Amino acid sequence: MRIVVLAGGIGGARFLRGLKSAAPAAEITVIGNTGDDIHLFGLKVCPDLDTVMYTLGGGINEDQGWGRADESFTLKEELAAYGVGPTWFGLGDRDFATHIVRTQMLAAGYPLSAVTEALCDRWQPGVRLLPMSDDRVETHVAVTENGERRVVHFQEYWVRLRASLAAEAVVPVGAEQAKPAPGVLEALASADVILLPPSNPVVSIGTILAVPGIREAVAGAAAPVVGLSPIVGGAPVRGMADKVLAAVGVESTAAAVARHYGADLLDGWLVDTADADAVAEVEAAGIACRAVPLMMTGTEATAAMAREALSLAEAAR
Numbered sequence: 001m002r003i004v005v006l007a008g009g010i011g012g013a014r015f016l017r018g019l020k021s022a023a024p025a026a027e028i029t030v031i032g033n034t035g036d037d038i039h040l041f042g043l044k045v046c047p048d049l050d051t052v053m054y055t056l057g058g059g060i061n062e063d064q065g066w067g068r069a070d071e072s073f074t075l076k077e078e079l080a081a082y083g084v085g086p087t088w089f090g091l092g093d094r095d096f097a098t099h100i101v102r103t104q105m106l107a108a109g110y111p112l113s114a115v116t117e118a119l120c121d122r123w124q125p126g127v128r129l130l131p132m133s134d135d136r137v138e139t140h141v142a143v144t145e146n147g148e149r150r151v152v153h154f155q156e157y158w159v160r161l162r163a164s165l166a167a168e169a170v171v172p173v174g175a176e177q178a179k180p181a182p183g184v185l186e187a188l189a190s191a192d193v194i195l196l197p198p199s200n201p202v203v204s205i206g207t208i209l210a211v212p213g214i215r216e217a218v219a220g221a222a223a224p225v226v227g228l229s230p231i232v233g234g235a236p237v238r239g240m241a242d243k244v245l246a247a248v249g250v251e252s253t254a255a256a257v258a259r260h261y262g263a264d265l266l267d268g269w270l271v272d273t274a275d276a277d278a279v280a281e282v283e284a285a286g287i288a289c290r291a292v293p294l295m296m297t298g299t300e301a302t303a304a305m306a307r308e309a310l311s312l313a314e315a316a317r
């Protein structure tokens with residue numbers, strides 16, 4: 001079975017761990033969000049691709065859900081001693097090595113997709129990890145800080161500001177001109193199932209779908225498309241998705257997120273048992289819906305979620 005998953009960072013990576021356990025024989029292709037990418041200290045950092053790669057490759061810091069296990073921060077401290085920031089973004093020494101290799105290969109002319117494949121040679125994540133695009137896309141967020149309207153990089157909004165200000169607009173800069181990376185459209189066209197994990201619907205999956213051709217390829221694929229709600233009981237399971245949902249005028253409810261994706265895209269939608277009331281509303285919108293436990297408390301609970309998603313896909317076929 002060929003499964004294609006559109007994934008953001010922590011939520012996507014943890015879902016993939018459960019999916020691999022639920023479907024060990026499946027050929028899994030991951031289309032990763034690169035709108036969170038940021039250039040720091042002359043290096044290209046790809047947080048979502050790295051989070052998937054480290055999580056599935058056994059190198060993640062399990063408590064944080066991002067960055068490397070057994071990490072040290074000597075380089076960051078030395079840079080700060082020179083007054084070189086930003087200091088609000090936690091890049092560790094081991095993680096720095098990944099960004100150095102990536103930046104060196106990009107400078108030598110390799111596209112991001114080839115660089116990602118090379119990095120995965122080390123980590124062996126057990127999935128084919130593709131960036132959504134080889135072209136630069138950068139999510140920016142408009143905020144009003146101290147009475148002044150500014151546009152900040154998504155990481156500055158997420159990490160420095162902790163999404164404490166209202167997101168007035170969320171713009172995937174460069175998405176309109178970007179092309180899907182090699183293999184992305186082919187994987188969607190030949191998929192048996194397409195899954196949208198409980199990743200952020202705006203800045204993770206929304207950014208992937210904003211690359212011209214990807215939304216059309218998902219919607220037009222022969223495979224059933226099933227998503228899992230990142231909203232449980234009216235609040236994000238983790239992260240601050242509600243802040244960016246508000247920016248696109250979407251309520252933080254499981255049913256509103258399903259309607260936001262739309263019946264043209266989704267064949268099936270899983271909501272948490274706490275949101276069983278939403279099932280009728282989602283089905284009325286033309287999307288098959290089931291209420292099942294959606295808390296990713298461990299690999300077994302997450303594998304059960306993945307099995308439910310595959311079962312709903314089978315029913316929606």
Ligand SMILES: O=c1nc2n(C[C@H](O)[C@H](O)[C@H](O)CO)c3cc(O)ccc3cc-2c(=O)[nH]1
Binds near residue numbers: 036090
């Ligand atoms: O909350 C934080 N998240 C950090 N993240 C996570 C990241 O900001 C976001 O969670 C994702 O981009 C959202 O998908 C990092 C991810 C990396 O791959 C590398 C470094 C960081 C650093 C931070 C950090 O300092 N604080």
